Amino acid sequence: MKENVLEMRNVTKRFPGVTALKDVCIDLRKGEILGICGENGAGKSTLMKVLSGSYTAKEYEGEILIDDKPVSFTNVYDAQKCGIEMVYQELNMVLDLSVAENLFVGNLPLRNGVVNYKQLYSDAEKLLERIGFDVNPRTIVRLLNSGQMQMLSIMRACAKNPKILIMDEPTSALTDQEVETLMKLLNELRDSGVSVIYISHKMQEIYRICDRITVIRDGQTISTNDIDKVQEQTLIEEMVGRKVENMYPKENHATKEEVLRVEHLSVPHPNIHGKYIVEDIGFTLHKGEILGIGGLVGAGRSESLAAIFGQYVKGVKKEVWVGGKKVKITKPLDAIRHGIGFITEERKLTGYIGVLSIRENMSIASLKKLSGLILMKRRKEREETDKQFRQLRVKAPSSETKLFQLSGGNQQKVILGKWLINEPEILFIDEPTKGIDVGTKADFYQIMNELTSRGVSIVMVSSDMPELIAMSDRCIVISEGRITAELEGEEITETNVMRAAIQGKK
Amino acid sequence: MKAQEAKSPLLAKSIVSRIFSIREMGTIIPLIILYIVIAFVNPNFFAPANLIDVVRATSYTFILAAPLTCLMLTGNRDLSVGATTALGGVACAWGLTSLHWGIIPSILLGLFAGLVVGLIKCFIVLNLKLPPFIITLGLQYIINGFVLVTTLGNPITGFPKAFTNLGQGRVFGVFYTIIFALVLGIAIHLMLRYTRLGREIYATGGNKETARLAGINTTKVLMIVHVAASVFAALVGILYASRFNAAQSNAGAGTEMTIMAAIIIGGTSFAGGSGTVIGSLFGCLLLASINNGLVLMHVSSYWQNLVFGAILVISLLLDKIRTDKSGGGL
């Protein structure tokens, strides 16, 4: 048996009102990939923040042993000195610095006390090339899409040659291609003796890459097994503590009545000046339908939704009809007035407000409904938000909990709740179940069914192939700025979607 | 959920930690400590006349700090309010003395000057999308320069009695300005807590893009807080002119920094999205008490600068600790 590089013993971590971890024990061996899975709010991210020094040794109980020696960290740098690097679940890049600067932040190459940019860019180029990641190191990070940003944070961690690498849901924003790159990278790291902790809600990936798997539920370790000795069904049951019968409970409520039509939509490319990311596309959405939009990340799907919704206006060309009437949408408020809601992909940047409570976050899209001319209707607000809080089973002490205190998946539920209170006729959802656990995913799909049964129509961008296939009534695929396929019912298969998604690619 | 499991020592700990986690504690504790120190060094501080002085000084800063809190809640800052104070006073005095206008038109003229500054500031900050810190600093110099050029640095005096009565008069022994500050504070507090606009201010400060995507007119919100800050700054200038029977070109100079420090000590975060007006009130009270206490203890004015500088640094440090705790870094 291989030696242990890391052992965490009886770790307990309390937040005001919540015990996030209770006597958790894990061990990590040299050169292995240990998977950690569990429901939203189970405590995975918290455990990893304990390990990476985000919480100081005083803030939790328990022991951390590295190479059988007890250690205690007071900050992230202490942990980094012991060779621990973490890729966080939420992006933490400096958006206005370049790719290269972000990669080497903290150890920029210096010459005579000033940054040696020439060397910085050539180092960055080398690193990017080695991993086969195609971006210009001089690009400002803000211009990258979320997948590229995620790859960047992974590379930033690797660039420091860690002994223990922690990844918290690294693939939730990645394209299949990027996932492949990551898997290759992980294999290389394992072969060179690095130990990796890999948190994911995607069973497929866990089975593919991990050596062992630890399940955490309600802040406690439930089991640790060799991956080839345990069945997926068993894992899921251990995670949720009950049986999940049907992952994709799709119901069909689609009609033929047109509610939204978009024509001649052209959206400027966010990185390349003068080029369009999608050019002259159009589609129709019917009442009660779920229209899936497939394609590779970076194909311009998110940008298209954002442009229709009025988030971006500069350089956008579009013609939009809602309920048969031509409408002008020049800002998000226009779209909302026409009954459109938009759940974006980037929770932290455009989805929630961390310093405000669950209640305040859920009501901000419906202030008109929840207030009179001047005053807020506090009772009505409380009723509506409490209803969503219960229905969506948000895991938090109360609806006064601030959003930054919630786990990623629970934040997503609050964002959904925000739009459910607004009661839109049309809902755009960009990556609906990003970072959501298996049990809750099924709940989410059930909610989508309820919405469509009430006549709400949904446009869903998804990179999760099984989800796209199971939940879409109709599916369009975007590639190289054009719609390369429109599939319906039985035609929506993995091969058809993939073929269309890479069509026109060099 | 699992809160009930907490054992009793933990419970006691959580009560203490809850008291300490009240935002306003950042000012209340130093305030208490300060009063204890002063009580030992110079009990004269607690003489009624002196206490009234402290409260009176607080009322002026608070009339400016309350609307400025709203501005800071949206994550913005304004370095031009001090200069706008001088401009407001001078404009009003000009109306009274040179134009021989009545009191109300003159006051309106002073407020109008503040409004103009506010609108110019909005235009630059919102449309040209330049950083507010630098822009308002530039604006501060421009307004200062303008006031100096027009007054040649001389104070304007000779106001009618009815005007000076504003800053000097009292009802039942309480100065009008104190009553006004109190009413304004309550009004803004209620606005932030109970109105739609209040919610929009917090949302805009917490995450502007999220707020905009939820249909909030963030431009309108920012305009309101920017204009309000300038207009109330001008009002404070008018009140100073009335109180001292003179409009001075350096009235309010340099106050923007100390007032913002008071607001941040009072629990408003530099990044926006959280804080209260009550906290700012305590912040202003702390500031005025320190000021007064230092004078009573015969500390030279050079030391006062040092103390205020330290307060500014400490307030930012406090804010950093608070945001780090709220996971703002990640």
Ligand SMILES: Nc1ncnc2c1ncn2[C@@H]1O[C@H](COP(=O)(O)OP(=O)(O)OP(=O)(O)O)[C@@H](O)[C@H]1O
């Ligand atoms: N800063 C905080 N303050 C208070 N409670 C917190 C804080 N951070 C996390 N929690 C709570 O701790 C619990 C565990 O959260 P954690 O983020 O570790 O979950 P997770 O397993 O990573 O979930 P997900 O899959 O959704 O990311 C949750 O109940 C969460 O609400």
Ligand SMILES: [Mg+2]
């Ligand atoms: Mg997590």
